Amino acid sequence: xxxxxxxxxxxxxxxxxxxxxxxxxxxxxxxxxxxxxxxxxxxxxxxxxxxxxxxxxxxxxxxxxxxxxxxxxxxxxxxxxxxxxxxxxxxxxxxxxxxxxxxxxxxxxxxxxxxxxxxxxxxxxxxxxxxxxxxxxxxxxxxxxxxxxxxxxxxxxxxxxxxxxxxxxxxxxxxxxxxxxxxxxxxxxxxxxxxxxxxxxxxxxxxxxxxxxxxxxxxxxxxxxxxxxxxxxxxxxxxxxxxxxxxxxxxxxxxxxxxx
Amino acid sequence: xxxxxxxxxxxxxxxxxxxxxxxxxxxxxxxxxxxxxxxxxxxxxxxxxxxxxxxxxxxxxxxxxxxxxxxxxxxxxxxxxxxxxxxxxxxxxxxxxxxxxxxxxxxxxxxxxxxxxxxxxxxxxxxxxxxxxxxxxxxxxxxxxxxxxxxxxxxxxxxxxxxxxxxxxxxxxxxxxxxxxxxxxxxxxxxxxxxxxxxxxxxxxxxxxxxxxxxxxxxxxxxxxxxxxxxxxxxxxxxxxxxxxxxxxxxxxxxxxxxxxxxxxxxxxxxxxxxxxxxxxxxxxxxxxxxxxxxxxxxxxxxx
Numbered sequence: 433x434x435x436x437x438x439x440x441x442x443x444x445x446x447x448x449x450x451x452x453x454x455x456x457x458x459x460x461x462x463x464x465x466x467x468x469x470x471x472x473x474x475x476x477x478x479x480x481x482x483x484x485x486x487x488x489x490x491x492x493x494x495x496x497x498x499x500x501x502x503x504x505x506x507x508x509x510x511x512x513x514x515x516x517x518x519x520x521x522x523x524x525x526x527x528x529x530x531x532x533x534x535x536x537x538x539x540x541x542x543x544x545x546x547x548x549x550x551x552x553x554x555x556x557x558x559x560x561x562x563x564x565x566x567x568x569x570x571x572x573x574x575x576x577x578x579x580x581x582x583x584x585x586x587x588x589x590x591x592x593x594x595x596x597x598x599x600x601x602x603x604x605x606x607x608x609x610x611x612x613x614x615x616x617x618x619x620x621x622x623x624x625x626x627x628x629x630x631x632x633x634x635x636x637x638x639x640x641x642x643x644x645x646x647x648x649x650x651x652x653x654x655x656x657x658x659x660x661x662x663x664x665x666x667x668x669x670x671x672x673x674x675x676x677x678x679x680x681x682x683x684x685x686x687x688x689x690x691x692x
Numbered sequence: 693x694x695x696x697x698x699x700x701x702x703x704x705x706x707x708x709x710x711x712x713x714x715x716x717x718x719x720x721x722x723x724x725x726x727x728x729x730x731x732x733x734x735x736x737x738x739x740x741x742x743x744x745x746x747x748x749x750x751x752x753x754x755x756x757x758x759x760x761x762x763x764x765x766x767x768x769x770x771x772x773x774x775x776x777x778x779x780x781x782x783x784x785x786x787x788x789x790x791x792x793x794x795x796x797x798x799x800x801x802x803x804x805x806x807x808x809x810x811x812x813x814x815x816x817x818x819x820x821x822x823x824x825x826x827x828x829x830x831x832x833x834x835x836x837x838x839x840x841x842x843x844x845x846x847x848x849x850x851x852x853x854x855x856x857x858x859x860x861x862x863x864x865x866x867x868x869x870x871x872x873x874x875x876x877x878x879x880x881x882x883x884x885x886x887x888x889x890x891x892x893x894x895x896x897x898x899x900x901x902x903x904x905x906x907x908x909x910x911x912x913x914x915x916x917x918x919x920x921x922x923x924x925x926x927x928x929x930x931x932x933x934x935x936x937x938x939x940x941x942x943x944x945x946x947x948x949x950x951x952x953x954x955x956x957x958x959x960x961x962x963x964x965x966x967x968x969x970x971x972x973x974x975x976x977x978x979x980x981x982x983x984x985x986x987x988x989x990x991x992x993x994x995x996x
Contacts, residue, residue: 475696476703514996516800518987525808525983528800533996587991594989622702656698663699663931671927674935675920678751678942682758685946689759689953 459487460644462504462632467646469619470653477621480506480648482544482630483614493610494636501546502605502613503563503633506648508540508597509626515588532584533573540597540623541565544604544615552635561633561640565589565598596620625651699934700744706940708738713944717756720945721952722959723968726753726887726915729814729975731941740937742803746885747926747933752941753887754919756949757912764909771860771906775913777867778874778892782918785878790925793882797930804983806884811980813880817890818972825965832962862903869900874914881922887915890972 462484469478482504488494512535519529543549549564558567566589572581592598597620605615619628627649634642652660662670695706712734720727728749735745764770796802854866873895877888892911896902902910927933956964 471696473696474694474703476694512996514800514994516992516994518990518992520986525804526985526987527804528992531800584991588993591989591991591993621696624701652698656696659698659935663927663933663935667928667931668924670935671924671933674751674923674927674933674938675754677935677939678755678923679758679920681939681942681946682755683762685755685950686759686762689950 458489458634458642460632460634460642461485461487462630462644462646464630464646464648467648469648469650471625471651471656472654473656475621475656478619478650480617480619480630481614482506482617482632483612484632484644486611486613486634486642488611498637499547500607500610501552501635502607502615503543503545503549503552503635504605504615504617505544505563505629505631505633506540506542506617506619507538507629507631508623508650509538509628510536511539511624513537513588515584517584517587530580532576532581534588535571535573537570537588538568539626540619540628541568541592542599542601542617542619544601544617546603546605546607546613548602549600553638553640557638557640561643563633565593565600595622597623619650623650695936695940697740697744697934697937699932700740700937702739704738704740704937709937709940710944712738713752713941714948715944716752716941717945717948718952718955719948719968719971720756721949721954722956723952723964725889725968726756726919727945728753728886728919729810729884729890729972732885733810733975733979735937741932742806743797743930743932744934744937746806747923747930748937748941749885750881750919750922750926751933751938752945753885754916754923755942756945757887757916757919759946759949760912760953761909761916764912767909768860769906769909770913771858771902771910772913774858774860774863774870774902774906775910777870778877778910778914779917781871781874781876782878782881782914783921785875786882786918786921786925788875789879789882789922790929792879794929807979807983809880809884811976811983813891814972814976815980817894818969818976820894821965822969822973825962825969828962829966858902860903860906863900865900873899874918877914878918878921881918882925885922887919889915 462482465481465483466478486500494500512533514531514533516528516531518526521527521529543564545552549558553563555567558564562568568589570585570588572584574581589598596618599617601617605613607613627647630646630648632644633640651657693706694703696703712731716727716730716734719725719730731749731752732745735749736742761770793802796805854868855864856867857864873892877892880886880891881888889911892914893907896907896911897904923933
């Protein structure tokens, strides 16, 4: 969490440095289609629409021919995770051989942009704002050699990408008349609950000119929330109910079968 | 029809899970086994986290064994004294199994250990069953008279002290033997999410030398209690029992078990045993290949 917020806190400072012109900077007015996502019995994921407007000072669009780009990042709550790596043991079977702990890896990360992020910003700026899955600050808790840390980070990112939890969508942001933008981000069903953030960045001439954030809350509701809470807080009662349920099912089926 | 599993944290196709439960239930009704050895690996293949799969499969086995126990009690096919001793051993074993499970989980080797135990157990028992039933089928085809097997317990069992009489089993042996047997099966129940019927039944027949009529009923009796205990242990320690997943599995499996039991009454037992042996060997072979092949995912993530 701390790492994730740092660039945001620094953002006004950095923008001040990178835009020495006396003109007033543009402002972003972002919004999302859903501020609260409720997980219920048939939840298969959510399709978020992120949209907004770019407000230029005095309503004047810049009249040079440098392109304006928008990047939208949706991040899930950070998690402390343990990544294990399999290796072949004695040339016979695959077992978990080595491991690396990460203190704050985002549980979900999706980046949508109006063109590939590498074409907009240099590597240093990408790392500052954590733009792109290869620029994430994962904060490994290890003093393993850098080559090993890189290998683990690549493995983690690829694994998360395959399960749809780390997504890069270059070209997914649509800009209309230079002032309105929209992007769609698919949130899969297997995300954890918690507070998500949707950050929007306005990029021009290799610099981040404006940034704005909206929060999205994902939570279980109704029966799903009740079950998850009971399993956690009343474990013994929950277990007894599970056993009673299976005895009841088995007994009922036996009774029904005897009739026929 | 998609449905969200609140503990596994993902959505599954409800129909697929019910059919999976139904298929396993069909086999369990036909062969008199719990079917846990099939449910857990199949759920993992479908994408359910391994811990949730093992924890929720146990409650499916409970459901499948209930109707069997009632049927056998009506037929006086349960030796309650023997069953009680087995359950006592099983409960202690399952508590120890829960402790081993957490230990292996922390070291990251739980999946490998589960797979290796599966291969060894299923492989050896499957091979024994296959050769025994194949021999029986060939003997019947050639029309030889059945060999009268002398029913007696293993010499090791006979050497244990504190003998007591188990009337329905027709035995006069030390209760330590079934206690130790129940203990071992209890550990495996927690580790593998299985009922243990396919280990218990041969052990009761060939190690203890019990009367055939009470073997299946007593084994189901033990399975019922030990899998119920396994569900409780998982609910309180790993908190991985998904009641929605369990209900879907139960719905299919209890129905499948009834159909399977009717099919079984029409088939010859030695052909059923051969079919079960083939299934068991196939599962063991698939898991063994999985250990040796390069896995799809070299990396795995867990919360810490």
